[in-house]
Amino acid sequence: GFSYVFDHKKLLKLCFLCILINSAVVPFDALLAPIAREMFSGDAKIVSLLSVSVTIGTILGSLTFAKMKEEKNNTLVTFCGIVLGVYYVFIAFVSKYIANPITQKLLLLIGSIIIGAALGLMITYVQVKFVKEVTKEYIGRVSAIRFSLTYACAPVVSFVISIIYKVTVVDTSSLFVGFGIVIIILFLLANKITFSPLKKGDKSY
Numbered sequence: 001g002f003s004y005v006f007d008h009k010k011l012l013k014l015c016f017l018c019i020l021i022n023s024a025v026v027p028f029d030a031l032l033a034p035i036a037r038e039m040f041s042g043d044a045k046i047v048s049l050l051s052v053s054v055t056i057g058t059i060l061g062s063l064t065f066a067k068m069k070e071e072k073n074n075t076l077v078t079f080c081g082i083v084l085g086v087y088y089v090f091i092a093f094v095s096k097y098i099a100n101p102i103t104q105k106l107l108l109l110i111g112s113i114i115i116g117a118a119l120g121l122m123i124t125y126v127q128v129k130f131v132k133e134v135t136k137e138y139i140g141r142v143s144a145i146r147f148s149l150t151y152a153c154a155p156v157v158s159f160v161i162s163i164i165y166k167v168t169v170v171d172t173s174s175l176f177v178g179f180g181i182v183i184i185i186l187f188l189l190a191n192k193i194t195f196s197p198l199k200k201g202d203k204s205y
Helices: 002-006 009-024 026-030 032-039 044-067 074-097 101-133 136-167 172-190
Strands: none
Touching: 009 026, 009 074, 009 101, 009 136, 009 172, 026 032, 026 136, 026 172, 032 044, 032 074, 032 172, 044 101, 074 101, 074 172, 101 136, 136 172
């Protein structure tokens, strides 16, 4: 399984994108409670609003992917990743400069549905791409490797985020501005990163 993945540069790129996508949502998942409590002076209702709206958006994004007729490539992931970074900056902006709670919740609802849709598009694209690129006899092993690599990185990133949150002297809003800028840069650079297969004779990718 590993040799098959490392012999195909498109699969290596897809694994990298999976890790990047999963890592990019960790700040939101790991700091969801502080977002509600410190940025919006809220409680479980804000957490529910964010979680449910992102879930709805993810479903809509997945459905939208099936309706898209144009050729899809890694640029879609880059664009949606940038949207994710902008969302982090957006919620920081809303928390600092929008005082009305109702307006805050409305903006959070709209923004979270949009980012959910972006996540749905990215996730569906990567899953569909994997199925197209992997031969049937390797699909089980390659999928297991992809999931293992992707989810193994999440606890590591979550730990790093937690340390940053604990030791930093800036507020949560400023942290998310920083996270957003880093994510935008990473996704802009992601499309420029290339991988070389181990087998020099591999001409199919």
